[in-house]
Amino acid sequence: MSIAAANSTGAARRNDEILDPGSLMRIKSLELRAKIVVQGFLHGLHRSPYHGFSVEFSEYRQYSPGDDPRYLDWKLYARSDRHYIKRFEDETNLRCNLVLDSSRSMSYGSLPYNKAEYAATLAATLAYFLSLQHDAVGLVRFDERIEDILPPQYRPGQLRRLMLALERPAAGRGTDVSEPLRQFAEYVSRRGIVVILSDCLANLDGLETALGTLRSRGQDVILFQILDPAETKFEFTESVLFEDLETGRDMYVDPQQVRAGYLQKLEAHNQSVRAACDKLGIEYVAMLTDQPVDAALHDFLQARMRRGRRVTRRAV
Template structure:
């Protein structure tokens, strides 16, 4: 592996570790998540549970009843789906959408492996570009980071077909996390997400967008270069801003409502945001899975 690739992977690993450890350190000081990260080992007692599984040590400290959960009950199988289509190249700031998606995937992977959960990854554009099989081994992070670094966004995407393929292949139920700008055929995308839910998977969508895509704060005559076979456009962006922002808002609302109807967790993520927002959303979802189990 070239030295520059080794350096990039090492930086991504350090970033993931720092983000996750810093986030968890703050989480332990916050009452928001109650038992904080320990939730993967306990759940609150509900009538009908076997009282022999109550953790009396926890009761003595909290005066609340918690049930011990064993490894096969708590370990989660997560598959990260990372969009590698050409539109993910775009970035008006320090990071492109794909670079930010890599940070999301790295941080979530580090968190999952830290909790001894199994994580796998698929990158895709029009087809599947790479696969990293699911594993809970601590050294598994290197395989995920290496796969992320080896890719460069290109081509269009056929997200409906990709999600359908994942649904067919994933016979064991788990959590599917899609990290994408969702610039794809809307009907195919929603059909694919619905199919994943129909097959029993929990689904989270991190909708990654650049600030410029959300705010459209361009001034002066500007050339917009089309991606994924779209043509170029030279214009005064002020004449387009109102219509563009209305269309973008409708796009976001449609995705939010469509995901809500399928009980899919959806969150718009700006590339300028701190990754804490992603981790907090993930843990909130995990708590919800525990409480409805």
């Protein structure tokens, strides 16, 4: 094993230790959490199988007639005698809206932390990562409707404000994904990326329409469905009164009786979310809260990359 390989495994192990969501969530500061995830991610990136992936590469495009010659990279032309258009700035001036579900169902967690904390960490990580790339990041929190909006900007203090907004406790109510997304679609005007972080445990009527509206307004959408392992496995044993976090409704449930039905229904629900996303060309990522956060970052970049390829292909 080469030294580099040994270094890589050591770093990865260290990274894994840190990026274990259990230990990561013990860190109190959200910003620090994000930093650790991103830095660990970037740190491993150079020695990872994703070596060679860079924003810069995708930003050069071969000149084609009709392009503005102002954007020709003359240095590259000097070196390679080929005309490349430097679309660097245009491409990187990305506007990303993090749309975070802060309804009460998000405050459920069978682990020491709940879905909301996990989602906030994920959002902070993405925000930090994007701000490192000088992208404008904004935040939208919603439950039944849009609660607060931090418009995407790239300027000093934006990241700090965003972190504070994420740390603010959510006094959310029930979840309705469709209506806030519809409102948001009306609000957002410029192209950009929309990252939706939600458990999607809500009525799905109109979800497809809302997502479709978003897409039609030129937004690239990534949907992270964040679920707790207890929700996906439903491994309760005792008959107890189940209380709905959102409505406060009580229900006496014998888990042994209802488990199969529950899993089936949940699966069907998730399937319908996924189907809607696929239909609209939306990246759908299902995440469990016991998964490392950087996996999400990885998925995000993958999605971006796919998107980039798709765009490139389309451009070609």
